[in-house]
Amino acid sequence: MDMNATPQSGQRVPFGTRPGLATVTWFHRKPEHSNQHCLYCGEFVGVGSVVESDKEHLINRRIAAPGLMADPKAFNFIFRACKRCNREKAEIEDHISAVTLLTSPGREDPLIDAVACAKAAASFDRRRGQPVGQVRHEFKVAMGPFTFGMIAGAQVEPDAIRLLAFRHVQGIFSLCTSLDPRRSETTRLLSGDRFGFFSAYSYRDWGNPKLLEIARRAHGxxxxxxxxxxxxxxxxxxxxxxxxDPWFWALEWNQNYRIVGWIGDPFTPPAPFQDLPPLTWHRISPTDRIREEAPLPENAEDLLFDPVAS
Ligand SMILES: [Zn+2]
Structure with missing residues (x-):
C-alpha cells in the first residue's frame, strides 16, 4: 500500500470520455477477492480484518439525481469500504445532494424537480434542525445609512463539500493508479496530506475569473x-x-456545484495555479461580505470539462 504516493504521469487509463462506460467493480462478497484497503481511510479490510466493511458506490444515488441507477450502463465504481467511512460519506451525500439539487438548474425538468422537492423535504439541515427545503437564513445588510434584510436558502457546509470531494477524488485516484487492488503492494491510496482544494462554485458563478483561469491552465x-x-x-x-507537477482534479455535482483542486502539498497551490485573478468582495457589514457571481456566458467555451462525446 502506498499512502503518500506522489502520482506519476503515464499510468494506465482505465476509462475515457465515452458515455455509457461500464461500471468497475472491485467489490466481492469474499474479502480476498475485493480491494484490500478501505480507499478512504486506508484501513485493511481484507481476510482476517477486524474492521467491519461493506459495499460502497463511489457515486451514490444520494449525491446524483435519479437515472443513474436506472441506467445499468451508467459508469460507477463499486468497492469495499469500511463501514465507518461508508456511513460518514452517506450522511454528507444526503445533505449535499438535497441542497445542490434544490438549487440546480436541472429542476427545469419536472422529474428532477419532483426528486429535488422530495429530497429537500426528507433531508435535515443538522445545524437548523429543519428539512433542507424549509431552511431560510435571514441576515441584515448595512449599506451606507440603510439597513435591509436578506434571505437565503439552505447552504452546504464548506467542510462537508471538502470531505465529499476528497472521497470522490480518492476513489478515482485509486481506480486509475492501482495495478491490483487485491494486493496491498499494488494498491495506491490518496491521503489527506496530498489533497489540495481551491473552492466550490455554484453554476451561477462558473464564469468567475478565478475559475475560468484555473480551467484554462489545466486544459492542456x-x-x-x-x-x-x-x-x-x-x-x-x-x-x-x-x-x-502536481495533478489537477475537478468535480461537478448535480449540474450545480463545481469543485476544483490539486494533488500535492495541500497548503500551497502548485506553481501552475499561483497568481490567479482575485475575486472582488464588497464588505457589507463588519462580519459579512458579498461578491457578484458570474455565470458562464451562454456561448463561451467550457474549458473545465471536456465536452460529452455523443
Ligand atoms: Zn474507511
Missing amino acids: YVRLAEFTTADGFFRAALRPGPEG
Missing part, C-alpha cells in the same frame, strides 16, 4: 480520467500535471 493536461455519468449529474476530471 493529460486526461487520466474524464467522465460524465448519472445522466449528466456527476462529472469528474483527473489530470496529471506535466513533468511530475
Whole structure:
C-alpha cells in the first residue's frame, strides 16, 4: 500500500470520455477477492480484518439525481469500504445532494424537480434542525445609512463539500493508479496530506475569473480520467500535471456545484495555479461580505470539462 504516493504521469487509463462506460467493480462478497484497503481511510479490510466493511458506490444515488441507477450502463465504481467511512460519506451525500439539487438548474425538468422537492423535504439541515427545503437564513445588510434584510436558502457546509470531494477524488485516484487492488503492494491510496482544494462554485458563478483561469491552465493536461455519468449529474476530471507537477482534479455535482483542486502539498497551490485573478468582495457589514457571481456566458467555451462525446 502506498499512502503518500506522489502520482506519476503515464499510468494506465482505465476509462475515457465515452458515455455509457461500464461500471468497475472491485467489490466481492469474499474479502480476498475485493480491494484490500478501505480507499478512504486506508484501513485493511481484507481476510482476517477486524474492521467491519461493506459495499460502497463511489457515486451514490444520494449525491446524483435519479437515472443513474436506472441506467445499468451508467459508469460507477463499486468497492469495499469500511463501514465507518461508508456511513460518514452517506450522511454528507444526503445533505449535499438535497441542497445542490434544490438549487440546480436541472429542476427545469419536472422529474428532477419532483426528486429535488422530495429530497429537500426528507433531508435535515443538522445545524437548523429543519428539512433542507424549509431552511431560510435571514441576515441584515448595512449599506451606507440603510439597513435591509436578506434571505437565503439552505447552504452546504464548506467542510462537508471538502470531505465529499476528497472521497470522490480518492476513489478515482485509486481506480486509475492501482495495478491490483487485491494486493496491498499494488494498491495506491490518496491521503489527506496530498489533497489540495481551491473552492466550490455554484453554476451561477462558473464564469468567475478565478475559475475560468484555473480551467484554462489545466486544459492542456493529460486526461487520466474524464467522465460524465448519472445522466449528466456527476462529472469528474483527473489530470496529471506535466513533468511530475502536481495533478489537477475537478468535480461537478448535480449540474450545480463545481469543485476544483490539486494533488500535492495541500497548503500551497502548485506553481501552475499561483497568481490567479482575485475575486472582488464588497464588505457589507463588519462580519459579512458579498461578491457578484458570474455565470458562464451562454456561448463561451467550457474549458473545465471536456465536452460529452455523443
Ligand atoms: Zn474507511
